[in-house]
Amino acid sequence: MPPEAQGVNMEARVEPLTGSLPVIAWRWDPETDILSGAFKGNRKSGGLTGTVELTDDEGSVAVLDVNNGVICGLDVVVWPEVATSPTLQVPAQLTDGRVVLPSRPSRPGVASVEVDTTLSVETNSAESVFHLRIGPRRPVEVVRVADNFYVEVDQQAGLAGFWLANVPPFTAFEDEM
Numbered sequence: 013m014p015p016e017a018q019g020v021n022m023e024a025r026v027e028p029l030t031g032s033l034p035v036i037a038w039r040w041d042p043e044t045d046i047l048s049g050a051f052k053g054n055r056k057s058g059g060l061t062g063t064v065e066l067t068d069d070e071g072s073v074a075v076l077d078v079n080n081g082v083i084c085g086l087d088v089v090v091w092p093e094v095a096t097s098p099t100l101q102v103p104a105q106l107t108d109g110r111v112v113l114p115s116r117p118s119r120p121g122v123a124s125v126e127v128d129t130t131l132s133v134e135t136n137s138a139e140s141v142f143h144l145r146i147g148p149r150r151p152v153e154v155v156r157v158a159d160n161f162y163v164e165v166d167q168q169a170g171l172a173g174f175w176l177a178n179v180p181p182f183t184a185f186e187d188e189m
Contacts, residue, residue, distance in 0.1 A: 021170060022064070022170060022171045023114055023170065023171075024083075024112070024165045024169060024170060025111070025113075025169065026109045026110070026111055026112075026155050026165055027109055027110045027111075027112055028109055028110075029108045029109045029110060029157075030110075033108060033156065034051035034052070035158060035159045035160075036049040036051045036158040036159060036161045037160070038160065038176060038178065038180060040180065040182045040183070042182075042183060045091065046087055047087070047088045047142075047176070047179065047182075048085070048087045049085055049086060049087075049160070049176070050084055050086075051085065051158045051161070052084070060078050060080075060113055061078060061079055061080055061081075062078060062124050062125070063075050063077060063124050063125070064076040064078055064125045064126075064127060065125070065127065067126060067128055068129055068131045069130075070093075071090055072090050072092035072131040073088075073089040073090040074086060074131060074174075078113055081112045081113055081114065082111070083110075083111045083112075083113065083163055086144075086161070086176070088133075088142075092132055093133075094133045094134070094135055095132070095133070095134045095135075096134070096135055096136070096137060097134045097135070097136065098136065098137045099136070100134050100135060100141055100143060102154070102162060102177050103162075103175075105154065106154050106155070106162065107153060107154070107155050109155045109156070109157065110157055111157055111163040111165060129147055130148070131144065139182070140177070140178060140179050140180075141176065141179065142176040142179060143173065143174070143175055143176075144173055144174045144176070145164075145172070146164075146171060146172055150172060151166065152173065153165050153166075160176065160177045160179075161176060162174065162175035162176075162177070
């Protein structure tokens with residue numbers, strides 16, 4: 013498969029952040045290994061409201077939570093093989109903003125979109141930082157969309173990946189409070 017076919021061709025627009033930086037708290041579902049996080053408080057942009065499911069040939073699945081076009085959460089449902097990089101950390105050069113998936117006039121009312129792509133994940137030794145990449149490595153702009161959640165947009169204005177920071181340790185079958 014050519015490199016361009018492995019990446020997602022999903023347009024993503026970076027907009028300035030208005031107001032304070034949203035907060036996201038990552039949580040594990042102890043029975044399913046699903047890692048989830050979402051924030052609220054998006055102003056209307058007229059875009060998709062619903063989910064964007066990113067899937068790959070290996071069966072990996074990541075689901076974006078989108079509210080009025082704004083990416084505001086992520087669930088890693090079925091994990092690709094996770095590589096450990098002891099020194100992995102969120103890039104220092106960041107832009108605060110919102111990442112918007114433009115609406116498609118030909119698809120009004122669509123609440124769920126599925127995109128076939130290639131997914132890969134790296135984590136640090138403590139498994140507190142995860143980098144979920146869409147497609148091949150390429151130059152990206154890293155946008156801090158919430159405290160602990162960063163979205164990568166490539167030079168062609170395409171969605172390229174995510175950084176998840178301050179992820180709590182996974183504990184299977186932990187007690188609910």
